[in-house]
Amino acid sequence: MDNLFFSLAEEIRKCTACPLWKSRTLAVPGEGIFNKQISDKQIKLFFIGEAPGEEENRQGLPFIGRSGKFLDEMLKIAGVERKDVFITGAVKCHPPKNRNPTAKELKICKELWLDNQINIIQPKLIVILGKVALKSLLDGEISNKEKINESHGTIITKNKQKYFITYHPAAGMRFPKIKKSMIEDFKKLKKFVN
Numbered sequence: 042m043d044n045l046f047f048s049l050a051e052e053i054r055k056c057t058a059c060p061l062w063k064s065r066t067l068a069v070p071g072e073g074i075f076n077k078q079i080s081d082k083q084i085k086l087f088f089i090g091e092a093p094g095e096e097e098n099r100q101g102l103p104f105i106g107r108s109g110k111f112l113d114e115m116l117k118i119a120g121v122e123r124k125d126v127f128i129t130g131a132v133k134c135h136p137p138k139n140r141n142p143t144a145k146e147l148k149i150c151k152e153l154w155l156d157n158q159i160n161i162i163q164p165k166l167i168v169i170l171g172k173v174a175l176k177s178l179l180d181g182e183i184s185n186k187e188k189i190n191e192s193h194g195t196i197i198t199k200n201k202q203k204y205f206i207t208y209h210p211a212a213g214m215r216f217p218k219i220k221k222s223m224i225e226d227f228k229k230l231k232k233f234v235n
């Protein structure tokens with residue numbers, strides 16, 4: 042599984058399937074437990090955010106800088122460490138001027154890479170961080186009433202895969218009300234993990 046995962050990451054780094062490759066310095070395939078030795082006993086949590094920001098683009102790593110620190114704080118609340126989970130984005134390349142990825146870019150990157158990563162890792166739970174990841178993975182599954190403000194802190198099952206929904210760390214950093222909600226969400230996540 043390790044080799045399969047590494048070769049997928051190599052392919053992602055060379056990908057030119059959607060226009061976002063033009064604005065990237067380094068693609069960000071993802072990082073975490075599955076870059077190391079895999080133990081079947083470890084809990085398989087798969088976190089998915091939005092798109093690489095400027096610092097992530099420079100270093101080729103997900104969730105570094107301030108939003109990464111914020112995510113680490115949240116992980117602590119859930120009782121898990123970053124080294125024990127896998128973290129990636131809905132798209133792997135930095136969009137120009139930090140704009141949101143388009144629906145088409147999300148679809149291409151998901152079908153080419155994200156679905157494969159999920160298939161290889163077979164996570165027990167996918168944690169959706171924010172609206173973009175929600176759109177990428179659960180668009181059409183959740184009704185109009187279940188936008189992120191209503192659906193955060195809940196688990197949705199689709200094709201036997203469980204998804205836990207919460208906000209994006211960048212939103213939690215900016216808005217105290219969202220941070221409060223995220224803290225509650227990650228406490229719920231801890232119960233699920235245990």
Ligand code: SF4
Pocket residue numbers: 053056057058059060061062068132133134146149150153154
């Ligand atoms: S965002 Fe995804 S699909 Fe688009 S170029 Fe990057 S890796 Fe390829």
